[in-house]
Ligand SMILES: Nc1ncnc2c1ncn2[C@@H]1O[C@H](COP(=O)(O)OP(=O)(O)O)[C@@H](O)[C@H]1O
């Protein structure tokens with residue numbers, strides 16, 4: 410589904426990603442872990458097409474298409490969904506209108522008719538229950554005055570509405586208490602099918618107790634330095650990120 414080869418990306422002239430290789434198949438959950446500043450959000454931005462990040466080398470293929478040639482909107486319509494580390498508030502735009510516009514934009518891209526008001530509300534209701542999102546939030550402006558937990562649940566709700574092929578969750582767990590974490594994780598698990606995939610970015614192992622990954626990758630200074638199964642996340646939790654740093658630095662051979 411997703412194939413990233415030798416990806417290099419820069420922001421403000423500084424190289425952040427230094428040769429990422431990653432293959433994600435349908436039905437898989439991949440976790441990306443790494444210390445702060447290692448480039449996790451930059452990878453998410455490069456995938457979603459954030460124009461602040463410049464891809465300088467390498468390729469990204471998504472469902473057979475060259476992703477780097479597509480606009481952020483086209484990428485979204487092709488089935489890439491990014492849940493933000495810090496969801497933005499959009500004053501004056503109700504959740505209902507926002508989601509209706511988004512769902513119908515996706516339908517238009519696929520040359521489908523827009524949903525009728527009744528069908529749309531039915532879909533909203535059904536997906537809202539998945540993340541236990543209060544019905545009252547639907548009438549309010551997008552994320553305005555939402556608590557941290559409500560914003561994150563709202564992100565998963567949007568994901569449920571759009572049914573992406575590839576979901577990228579960027580530290581969706583940050584700032585969540587254990588109950589909100591469980592609700593978010595249950596939503597993600599309920600949306601998992603054999604045809605879609607998730608990239609779960611997290612600094613801590615905690616989320617992976619609830620969303621069990623097939624693969625764990627450790628990102629460090631812009632490169633994937635280690636890949637393993639879910640046990641790698643536990644090992645990392647026990648040994649800390651210094652373990653990775655020491656291991657890498659010990660492997661650097663003195664120049665002769
Ligand atoms: N908009 C930006 N302008 C300048 N530097 C940035 C910007 N965004 C990220 N960076 C830098 O890129 C590096 C990686 O950041 P990021 O991808 O957010 O890391 P992570 O998500 O792993 O914590 C950091 O050194 C950060 O300061």
Ligand SMILES: [Mg+2]
Pocket residue numbers: 449450451494579580
């Ligand atoms: Mg980040």
